[in-house]
Amino acid sequence: MKKALVIAPNWIGDALMAQPLFALLKARHPRLVIDALAPKWVAPVLARMPEIGRVFPSDLAHGKLQLSARLMFAQQLKNEGYDLAYVLPNSLKSALVPWLAGIPLRIGYRGEARFGLLNVRHANPPRDKRPPMVEHYARLALKPGARLPEDLPEPRLRVDPTRMAATAERFGIAPHTRVIAFCPGAEFGPAKRWPAGHFARLAQMLRRSYPYAQMITLGSAKDAEIAAEIVSEAPFVRNLCGQTSLDDAVDLLALSEAAVCNDSGLMHVTAALNRPQVAVFGSSDPRHTPPLSQAASIMWLQLECSPCFKRECPLGHLRCLKEIEPEMVFVELRKLLHRP
Numbered sequence: 001m002k003k004a005l006v007i008a009p010n011w012i013g014d015a016l017m018a019q020p021l022f023a024l025l026k027a028r029h030p031r032l033v034i035d036a037l038a039p040k041w042v043a044p045v046l047a048r049m050p051e052i053g054r055v056f057p058s059d060l061a062h063g064k065l066q067l068s069a070r071l072m073f074a075q076q077l078k079n080e081g082y083d084l085a086y087v088l089p090n091s092l093k094s095a096l097v098p099w100l101a102g103i104p105l106r107i108g109y110r111g112e113a114r115f116g117l118l119n120v121r122h123a124n125p126p127r128d129k130r131p132p133m134v135e136h137y138a139r140l141a142l143k144p145g146a147r148l149p150e151d152l153p154e155p156r157l158r159v160d161p162t163r164m165a166a167t168a169e170r171f172g173i174a175p176h177t178r179v180i181a182f183c184p185g186a187e188f189g190p191a192k193r194w195p196a197g198h199f200a201r202l203a204q205m206l207r208r209s210y211p212y213a214q215m216i217t218l219g220s221a222k223d224a225e226i227a228a229e230i231v232s233e234a235p236f237v238r239n240l241c242g243q244t245s246l247d248d249a250v251d252l253l254a255l256s257e258a259a260v261c262n263d264s265g266l267m268h269v270t271a272a273l274n275r276p277q278v279a280v281f282g283s284s285d286p287r288h289t290p291p292l293s294q295a296a297s298i299m300w301l302q303l304e305c306s307p308c309f310k311r312e313c314p315l316g317h318l319r320c321l322k323e324i325e326p327e328m329v330f331v332e333l334r335k336l337l338h339r340p
């Protein structure tokens with residue numbers, strides 16, 4: 001029985017878009033054990049993937065070398081006897097641990113000068129020629145240059161109804177409440193965040209049509225300020241940003257009747273839970289990182305300046321998001337809420 005170690009991406013969304021790679025590996029090698037080394041803020045989603053065995057959460061910060069911490073992990077992993085490693089981030093640092101741990105086969109894309117660290121290197125297409133991220137990761141399951149199967153599975157996370165009910169109770173959400181979740185954050189930057197005022201206007205429309213629905217905001221502590229802006233205009237919305245763990249947020253999204261998300265990690269989580277959602281795109285490109293679920297509806301204006309992939313609008317007007325009016329999202333959301 002062979003054992004593989006995945007060096008997971010640093011972003012929740014990317015980790016989810018890597019799941020079809022794990023599914024493909026399991027389909028081709030059913031007895032392969034797949035474990036993952038993941039940043040601790042990403043680890044909970046990997047732990048909910050049926051293909052993944054153990055998850056080693058790490059404190060290794062994105063962009064920092066932390067050589068002694070990497071040496072420590074390598075030493076720990078050496079004793080696990082891994083046969084191969086899949087290195088998903090492009091950085092040199094991310095390829096260090098499997099190399100230091102003496103894992104014989106180390107597979108990844110050509111990234112920052114890591115020729116000696118990886119011994120199966122796939123050609124890394126330039127960003128503008130890169131296929132959708134799911135395909136980009138899934139190709140690592142095959143020999144370099146080989147053709148991908150067309151029917152890649154969509155990411156899916158495990159949920160536990162007992163845990164979901166306990167989480168809901170902990171946050172004071174009564175059983176059978178109709179929950180509509182807003183995920184107003186986007187770690188990348190403001191050019192991916194639908195304006196708080198638009199969320200608030202949407203909430204008011206929803207309130208009129210669905211007076212019994214409980215609207216909540218989900219996200220990290222960094223999103224709490226944007227969520228507070230929403231609540232200042234729509235005080236019936238509960239601001240849970242910064243109050244939940246990622247696991248709690250997964251549970252609350254899993255029980256939500258629908259969600260409205262920016263292009264963010266929680267958008268990919270909602271898709272992997274196959275919950276109905278309207279996904280709002282600004283400076284990024286839904287052809288590259290779409291929510292992978294038939295239950296998702298994408299709002300993207302595809303302006304002539306879009307996608308610019310910038311954190312902040314270089315033109316200063318943010319038309320790509322501001323011109324997605326709350327009424328437009330409301331219409332899409334209503335279709336999802338009334339879907340049989």
Ligand code: SF4
Pocket residue numbers: 191282283303305306307308309310312313314315316317318319320321
């Ligand atoms: S340049 Fe265009 S796509 Fe980029 S943030 Fe501004 S409005 Fe959006």
